[in-house]
Amino acid sequence: MSALDVRAVTKTYGEGTTAVHALVDVDLTVEPGEFVAVMGPSGSGKSTLLTIAGSLEEPTSGSVRVGGRDLAALGRRGRERLRRREVGYVFQDFNLLAGLSAAENVALPLELDGVPAGRAAATARAALDDLGLAEGLDRFPDELSGGERQRVAIARAVVGERRLLLADEPTGALDSANGEGVMRLIRAVGARGVATVVATHDAQLAAWADRVVFLRDGRMVDRTGARPDPATLLGTGTEA
Amino acid sequence: MSVRHALLALLSEGPKYGLQLRTEFEDRTGEVWPLNVGQVYQTLQRLERDGLVTSDDDGDGDDGGPQKGFRITGAGRDELDAWLRTPAIDVAPPRDELVIKVLVALRLPGVDLAEVVQVHRRHLVELMQQYTRLKEDASPDDVSLGLVADAELFRLDAVVRWLDAAEARARQAPPGEPAPVTSRPRLPRRIGAGR
Numbered sequence: 001m002s003a004l005d006v007r008a009v010t011k012t013y014g015e016g017t018t019a020v021h022a023l024v025d026v027d028l029t030v031e032p033g034e035f036v037a038v039m040g041p042s043g044s045g046k047s048t049l050l051t052i053a054g055s056l057e058e059p060t061s062g063s064v065r066v067g068g069r070d071l072a073a074l075g076r077r078g079r080e081r082l083r084r085r086e087v088g089y090v091f092q093d094f095n096l097l098a099g100l101s102a103a104e105n106v107a108l109p110l111e112l113d114g115v116p117a118g119r120a121a122a123t124a125r126a127a128l129d130d131l132g133l134a135e136g137l138d139r140f141p142d143e144l145s146g147g148e149r150q151r152v153a154i155a156r157a158v159v160g161e162r163r164l165l166l167a168d169e170p171t172g173a174l175d176s177a178n179g180e181g182v183m184r185l186i187r188a189v190g191a192r193g194v195a196t197v198v199a200t201h202d203a204q205l206a207a208w209a210d211r212v213v214f215l216r217d218g219r220m221v222d223r224t225g226a227r228p229d230p231a232t233l234l235g236t237g238t239e240a
Numbered sequence: 241m242s243v244r245h246a247l248l249a250l251l252s253e254g255p256k257y258g259l260q261l262r263t264e265f266e267d268r269t270g271e272v273w274p275l276n277v278g279q280v281y282q283t284l285q286r287l288e289r290d291g292l293v294t295s296d297d298d299g300d301g302d303d304g305g306p307q308k309g310f311r312i313t314g315a316g317r318d319e320l321d322a323w324l325r326t327p328a329i330d331v332a333p334p335r336d337e338l339v340i341k342v343l344v345a346l347r348l349p350g351v352d353l354a355e356v357v358q359v360h361r362r363h364l365v366e367l368m369q370q371y372t373r374l375k376e377d378a379s380p381d382d383v384s385l386g387l388v389a390d391a392e393l394f395r396l397d398a399v400v401r402w403l404d405a406a407e408a409r410a411r412q413a414p415p416g417e418p419a420p421v422t423s424r425p426r427l428p429r430r431i432g433a434g435r
Contacts (some may be wrong), residue, residue, distance in 0.1 A: 039365070041404060176390075187376065203361075203400040204393055207368035208376070214358060222358050224366050 001068040003164050003195030004030040004053055009062035011048055011218075022048040023059070024218045028197075032163065035187060035196040037206035040215035046199035047168050049215070053197060054087050054166045055079045067163055084113045088157025088165045088194075092172035096141040096149055096156075103128060103137040106156040113160075127159045128152070131185055147178030151185050158189050165189060165196040171205055183208040243275065243283050248320040251293060251312040258284060258308060268384050284310055292316035338399065342406050357407045361400055368396050 011023040023045045030036050038046045051057040053064060055071050064071045067086060071079055096105045107124035111117060128137055133151055141149055150170060157165050167186065171179035183205060190196055190210075198209065206212045214222040243265075250256060250264050262280045266273070287293040293316055296309045312320075338360060345356040375389040 041408070184376070201404075202397075203365055203368055204372075204397050206365060207372040207393065209369070212362075212365050212369070214362070216354065216358075221354075222362050224362055224369065 001032075002029050002065070003032045003034070003067060004028065004197065005063075005065040005068075006049070006053055007063045007065075009049075009052060009059040009064065011045075011052060011057070012060045021218050023052070026062070026215075026218070026220050028053075028213065028220070030164075030195045030197060032195050033190050033193045034211070035190045035198070035209045037209035037212045038197060038199045038215055039201065039203070039206045039212050040199075041201055043217075044215040045218040046215050048218075050166045050168050050197060050199050054089060054164075055083055056089075084109065085160065086162055086164060088154075088159075088162045090150070090153050090157050090165065090167040090170045092169040096153060098141050101138045101140055102133070102144065102148075102152045105141070105152060106159050109156060110160055115160075124155075124159055128155050131155050131188060145178070146174050147181050150174065150178070150182050154182065154185050154189065158192075158194050163194055165194050167196065167198045169200055169202075170198060171200075171202070176204070179205065242323070243279060244287060245320060245323045247280070247283055247287065248292060248312060248316050248323075251310055252317060252320055255309050255311040258310065261310070269388055287316070290315075292319055338403075342403070346410060353410050354407055357403050361403050364396050364400050364403075368393055368400075371396070 006026060006028040009023055009026045010021070013020045013022060026045075026049060028036070028038075028049070038049060040046045048057070052059050053066075055064070055066070055074075058072075066082060069078075069082070071082070074082060096102075097108065100108065103121065103124050106128055107117075107120040110120035110123055115123070125137060128134060131151070131154070133148075133155055136144060136148065141152075144152065150172075154165070154167075154170070157167075165186070170186070171182050174182065186196055186198065187208060198205065200206055211226065212224045213220055246265055246269075247261055250261050250268075256264070258280055259277070261284075262275055262277060265275050265280075284293065284295070288295055288310075291313060293310050293312055295311075341360070342353070342357065345351050345353050371389045371392045375386055375393075378385045378389075
């Protein structure tokens with residue numbers, strides 16, 4: 001069963017001559033553990049695709065399935081529960097709560113979902129530890145670097161049983177070393193079975209993905225093949 | 241890529257054999273630039289002719305084969321030092337051919353520029369996926385490999401960004417026929433140079 005299955009999704013804002021076609025007949029399937037990058041310039045529809053995949057917005061037509069369940073059939077309450085328990089979001093501006101430590105930020109979605117505080121804290125610490133973020137658990141967001149904040153945001157997005165991570169320009173204004181740290185973490189999360197979709201205009205980020213799909217004016221115009229084997233880069237020398 | 245100066249750099253650490261030089265060269269460039277034995281010996285011969293290295297020639301007419309040792313001379317050290325500080329010359333980057341293709345696509349009737357650009361963009365991103373994976377799979381201690389992969393990634397990224405900019409520029413151009421070629425400013429010669 002696919003982690004995410006977007007079928008023939010169209011999203012139109014407005015009507016008639018002023019209508020804006022943000023997405024036109026888009027298909028996207030992501031398997032558990034797979035990392036797909038959606039690459040396109042600003043205004044190409046990639047953020048809209050993420051918000052629709054994460055049930056934050058509804059498509060004008062077409063269907064979205066998360067973990068096999070049709071979002072339209074789930075109803076509003078069902079979609080809320082799905083957003084709380086199964087889908088993690090990471091945005092460009094880190095969205096950590098300033099008054100909470102790193103560990104408390106990660107525990108927050110669990111607590112909001114009714115997990116008792118003690119168990120939520122333990123799960124959050126385990127998640128941070130598991131992702132190599134054991135240092136600085138008790139520090140507050142303003143005591144963390146930009147790269148550290150974004151790694152905590154990713155830990156928060158995948159804590160608990162979340163199977164789908166949606167990230168919109170997750171490395172934002174980070175320098176290349178910190179950006180690479182974030183992408184390595186996303187791949188580590190994928191190795192644990194979480195499906196990831198990253199929207200970006202940046203080819204260096206997209207290159208971390210198993211597959212890259214290209215959006216232009218709301219349409220999926222192209223895609224790369226399966227992640228190529230780097231061995232083809234080697235052994236291309238002149239030696240007989 | 242100057243094999244000549246890479247060999248001088250390796251010899252500046254101490255005397256080495258030819259085969260050893262080849263292995264060390266490949267190790268330090270993250271095995272991304274394989275070198276054949278013939279290239280190594282040919283370069284060493286030229287370095288020796290130019291007085292930049294000396295070999296332990298036993299005078300029996302035998303060239304010594306893989307066990308022949310080489311050492312750097314004072315002139316060799318001076319040459320290496322000067323090379324390190326010489327700005328790298330722009331050696332007609334491979335994207336020049338791409339520039340020509342995009343220029344042609346812009347003018348050719350019936351050709352969709354965006355589609356041509358996308359074919360190249362996809363190819364470049366696929367290459368970048370390979371280099372990224374190379375970097376990801378490498379040991380964190382392998383600084384050389386990371387560095388070489390980054391160099392390619394930044395170079396390819398620049399080409400992708402140029403394609404993005406080219407597509408955006410073409411879109412913003414007013415609709416209608418492109419201006420006649422003769423009214424265009426002359427391109428720098430390098431872009432037109434055949435490759």
